[in-house]
Amino acid sequence: MRNILEVDNVEIRYDQAILAVRDITFTVPEDGFVSLIGANGSGKTTTLRAISRLLELDRGRLTRGAIRFDGKDIAPQSPHALVAAGIGQVLEGRRCFLPMTVEENLRTAAASLRLSRAETRAALEKAFTRFPQLADRRRTPAALLSGGEQQMLAIERALVREPRLLLLDEPTMGLAPQIAETILETVATLNRQHGVAVLIAEQNVALTLRFAHDAHVLENGAIRLSGTAADLLHHPEIWSTYLGLPTTAPAILQAIPA
Ligand SMILES: Nc1ncnc2c1ncn2[C@@H]1O[C@H](COP(=O)(O)OP(=O)(O)OP(=O)(O)O)[C@@H](O)[C@H]1O
Numbered sequence: 228m229r230n231i232l233e234v235d236n237v238e239i240r241y242d243q244a245i246l247a248v249r250d251i252t253f254t255v256p257e258d259g260f261v262s263l264i265g266a267n268g269s270g271k272t273t274t275l276r277a278i279s280r281l282l283e284l285d286r287g288r289l290t291r292g293a294i295r296f297d298g299k300d301i302a303p304q305s306p307h308a309l310v311a312a313g314i315g316q317v318l319e320g321r322r323c324f325l326p327m328t329v330e331e332n333l334r335t336a337a338a339s340l341r342l343s344r345a346e347t348r349a350a351l352e353k354a355f356t357r358f359p360q361l362a363d364r365r366r367t368p369a370a371l372l373s374g375g376e377q378q379m380l381a382i383e384r385a386l387v388r389e390p391r392l393l394l395l396d397e398p399t400m401g402l403a404p405q406i407a408e409t410i411l412e413t414v415a416t417l418n419r420q421h422g423v424a425v426l427i428a429e430q431n432v433a434l435t436l437r438f439a440h441d442a443h444v445l446e447n448g449a450i451r452l453s454g455t456a457a458d459l460l461h462h463p464e465i466w467s468t469y470l471g472l473p474t475t476a477p478a479i480l481q482a483i484p485a
Contacts, residue, residue, distance in 0.1 A: 228256040231297055231392050231424045232278065238291035239273050239282065247273045247287065248448040253441075255392065260418045260425045262435040262456070264469065265445035271428035272319060274445075275394050278426070279316045280306045296392065310340070315390030319397055321377040322384075325370035329361050329380055332369055336384040347387075354383035357413055375406035382410070386417070393417070395427040399434060407431060411438045432469040436460050444469075 232255040239248045248270040255261045263271045276282045278294055280301055294301045301309060310316075323332045333354055337347040355362035358379040364372060369380060378398055385393060395414065399407035415438045417423045429435035436442060436456040444452040444459070452462065459465050 228258055230254040231257045231259075232426065233295040234274070234278070234292075235294070236292035237274070237277065237289060237294060239270075239277055239287055240290045241285065241287045243288065246448065248445075249291075250449055251292070251445075253443050253450070253453065255424050255426050257391070257424055258418070258422055260415065260438060260440045261427070262439035262442040263426070263428045263445055264430075264432050264435065264442055264459075265428075266430070269445040270448040271445055272396055273448075275316070275396050275426070275428055279314055279394060280304065280309055281316075281318075310388060310390075313388075313391035314394065315385035315388060315392070316394040317378075317381050317385045317396065317398060319400070321374070321381045323369045323377055323380045326368055328366050328368055329372070329376075330365045332380055333383060333387060336387045340388045342387065350387045350389075354386065357386075357417075358383065373406075375402050375410065378402065378406075378410055379413075382414070386423075390423065392424045392426065395425065397428055397430060399429065399431050404434075407434055411435065414438070432465065436465075 234251055234253050237248065237251040240246055251274060253261065263274060265271050273287060276285065276287070277289055278301070282288065296309065296312060296314060324335065327335065330351065333351055334347060337350055342350065360376055361379055361383065364376060369377060372380065382398065398410050402410065411434055414425055418425045427435060427439065436459055439456045442454065442456050442459050443450045452459065452464065
């Protein structure tokens with residue numbers, strides 16, 4: 228399968244000095260679901276923001292290496308052009324317009340992308356089919372939604388343009404386990420049934436490894452471990468560092484095929 232995203236030996240600095248990430252190399256296949264795992268400050272957000280070219284807003288800069296989306300270097304492209312080319316991003320912190328209703332939030336996203344009326348109607352319908360909870364609350368201001376519903380709305384705002392690659396920055400942060408699972412299940416369905424490639428940054432390692440195909444563990448701005456999600460689920464370092472488990476295989480993981 229062709230790679231929709233290639234991150235090639237990337238180094239990123241902030242303020243021309245602070246080295247945030249280095250030697251980052253990985254790919255996302257066109258039908259891939261790839262997870263970046265790591266503690267606070269390990270470099271997940273920096274990597275995602277580099278891909279959508281939002282780094283400059285934080286005075287960050289790619290100082291080495293290259294990022295290619297769909298075979299093309301992203302460096303000369305604007306964030307807007309990358310959205311038009313097929314990158315959808317759900318930033319950290321569930322960005323939606325709080326005073327606006329669910330429907331208004333989706334319509335605003337559609338309008339900013341200059342979708343036609345028919346396209347907007349279709350996008351709304353798809354959003355409400357994927358997350359029926361949002362359909363029930365379509366006239367509710369986003370401020371009155373639960374954290375999980377706000378995350379669903381933030382994801383749907385990114386999907387309005389039908390991206391080919393969806394970037395998600397810690398979508399399950401602070402959510403109840405059942406809601407976190409619903410969110411990742413929906414993302415996995417999008418990937419499986421609609422062929423949307425996914426790159427997700429997550430601290431919820433156990434959950435993300437259940438859904439991702441491949442994962443990379445970031446530590447202090449560098450990739451420490453890479454592998455299939457199944458391999459990493461069986462890696463003692465993952466159990467001890469990220470799952471808080473002893474380094475002998477817990478029974479629950481024995482059931483998962485290697
Ligand atoms: N705007 C910035 N200016 C300077 N340094 C920054 C900036 N943003 C991030 N960093 C530094 O870059 C490194 C990577 O941070 P980053 O936010 O990418 O990690 P993260 O894994 O996404 O963590 P979190 O889960 O907290 O978002 C950290 O050392 C952080 O302090």
